Amino acid sequence: MTRVVVADDQPVVRLGFAAMIDAAPDLTVVGSAADGLELLALVADQAPDVAVVDVRMPHLDGIAATARICARHPATKVLILTTFDLDEYVYDALQAGASGFLLKDIPAARLVEGVRMVAEGSMLLGPNVTRRLVGDFSARASAPAPVPGLDTLTAREHEVLLAVARGLSNAEVGAELFITEQTVKSHVSEVLRKLERRDRVQLVIAAYESGLML
Known part of the structure; x- marks a missing residue:
């Protein structure tokens, strides 16, 4: 069973994502957080396999929270979900250590499959986020x-x-x-x-x- 936590500052969105994920027979949601600081405490307490994280959250945004999770809890993979299909979010998320990046308008089945892929160690970029962005990010050097x-x-x-x-x-x-x-x-x-x-x-x-x- 893959253990998952969900972080989003909007209660309806947070509960919706958690319900979609928890409905899968091989996934279980072990907690949710409304901001980045709550997420850090939750990850430390529950040691989930995957954290599904929104970019824009109060107190500590999703990118900063991802960086801390990846540094402190390397066994937890991070899947970024956002409504903003902007290059800088992709670059920052990957640099922070995220394992995947999807837009929030994806179907439930795609979200569930995305959690599974990230848990298994696969690369996951949404259909509107091409692998070219990874190359552009690294080519900045x-x-x-x-x-x-x-x-x-x-x-x-x-x-x-x-x-x-x-x-x-x-x-x-x-x-x-x-x-x-x-x-x-x-x-x-x-x-x-x-x-x-x-x-x-x-x-x-x-x-x-x-x-x-x-």
């Missing part, structure tokens, strides 16, 4: 930056990293490299460990930061 651990990857792990950076799913990576999906998962886990990254989104950023995707 004046020059490629060294990524610790990159030189320790095997040839196969390097191939998997490049495929993940292109946004391919495990099944798609397996089909392209002629290996099983389970083998892909093992390689991804090893790349995450070697590069000391928390999830696939951070692997994409690492690939761009290092200049591999330029």
